[in-house]
Amino acid sequence: GDISASNVVEICAVIVIFMVGAVVHSILVGEVINVVTRVEDKDKFVAEQSELVQRFANHTEVGPTLTLSLLEWASLDAKNWMTHQYDVGAMKKLITGRYMHRTLMGQLPVKLFSGDLLRNQFTRCLTLFDDAGFLPPRLPLLMALSMYRSWFEDGEVAYQHQDHAYNLFLITSGTFSYIGQPRKKGGKDAPPRAFTTSDTKEEPLYPYMLFGKGSYLGDLEVLLNNPRPASCRCEVAGAALVLPRNELNVLIGEFPQYVPIWFSEGQRRERHRQRCLKRLRHKYKLQDFCAVAIQTQLRAWCSHGY
Secondary structure, eight states: OOOOOHHHHHHHHHHHHHHHHHHHHHHHHHHHHHHHHHHHHHHHHHHHHHHHHHHHHHHOOOHHHHHHHHHHHHHHHHHHHHHHHHHHHHHHHHTTOOOHHHHHHSSSSGGGGGHHHHSHHHHHHHHHHSSOOOOTTHHHHHHHHHEEEEEOTOOOEEEEEEOOOEEEEEEEEEEEEEEEOOTTTTOEOOOOOOOOTTTTTOOOEEEEEETTTOEEHHHHHHHHBBBSSSEEEEEEEEHHHEHHHHHHHHHHHGGGHHHHHHHHHHHHHHEEEEEHHHHSSOOHHHHHHHHHHHHHHHHHHHHHTT
């Protein structure tokens, strides 16, 4: 009802109540405006990406069925794209300049991507081969600037044999594998399958080398700017941190002392891949392949007296 103050105490109480109410009301209205603005910005971004995909589909005449698939993909994934958009150049200036004090900069690397970046072998190998065992904080910070997390489903192909090497993949979960065609005298890398039809009978592909959490893929061909030497498939759904090749080249220019380590590790891993490919003689699916690999390793340990 109406408030009618009759003395000084009641007048003061009414003034306080009105002031508190005005402050709470302004806070609530401000939060509502912020939420509506964020939703509108996100919806606008999704609409722009969907329109871009629609125009591409019309230009390339891919047909209504594939157009709908493209639009569905854009509408579902565009919200995730927006979260990775920010002014990378401005943030880089903050990192490389004298704006951030050393204590804060030293605390950041272990927290990047929930610690997955520093736990990965791609960064760990730099400290293992370095005499001081020290990694400059700016290296993982600059690496994280242009990285993004990508998710893969069971059976999804990360890249194919002879693809251009545009990205480096640092695995954070799941299981990935190199896949090929078994042969009696050693396996053969899978040929590219970018364009196939439903009535084409293709030879199944089988894993011959596995990668799990903390490993990485596609390093040597990115460093050398070569085509992919093998096809890679996700065997168990997971995720990977993706580093574009051009961003890695920028890092190489700023930290050239680490290039020999990455290159040496890449050559060692490629030699191991070729040995694994030569052992691809049987059509083992993932579980069978893992069982045979474990049995082989156990026999090797027993033969050496372990």
